[in-house]
Amino acid sequence: MAIKSIKWWKYSGIYLLITGILHCAISVALFGQTYIQILNDGFIRLIQKDVDKGLALWFLICGFFLLLFGKTLHYYIKKEQKPAPVFLGYYMLLFAIIGCLILPVSGFWLFIPQAVIIIGANKQ
Numbered sequence: 001m002a003i004k005s006i007k008w009w010k011y012s013g014i015y016l017l018i019t020g021i022l023h024c025a026i027s028v029a030l031f032g033q034t035y036i037q038i039l040n041d042g043f044i045r046l047i048q049k050d051v052d053k054g055l056a057l058w059f060l061i062c063g064f065f066l067l068l069f070g071k072t073l074h075y076y077i078k079k080e081q082k083p084a085p086v087f088l089g090y091y092m093l094l095f096a097i098i099g100c101l102i103l104p105v106s107g108f109w110l111f112i113p114q115a116v117i118i119i120g121a122n123k124q
Helices: 007-040 053-081 086-102 108-123
Strands: none
Touching: 007 053, 007 108, 086 108
16 A cells, blocks of 8 residues: 655745745844834835844745745745745745855755755656
């Protein structure tokens, strides 16, 4: 009796959603006080003069983008019932490698298995 293999590609969008949730959670953990200060001081023209606040904002925005990207990818996979396009896997892999080279101790490595799953699913 053969064990049915898991089609990991079906969860590519979910993996990105999880990555986005982790990114946002880490953002709040690292920059929570900065976000409170931004809310208290107001938004208009506040960030451009403060590098730390800019970093905090971009960290959170990237997390929200990952959530959006993951949800969109999940929708595509459920609707089309096929893996994400192979170019997406290659771009994600390139993004992860460059990110890991620039910032080795980071979450960029999370994109490598996700990229490999997308690329591998298109090779079958």
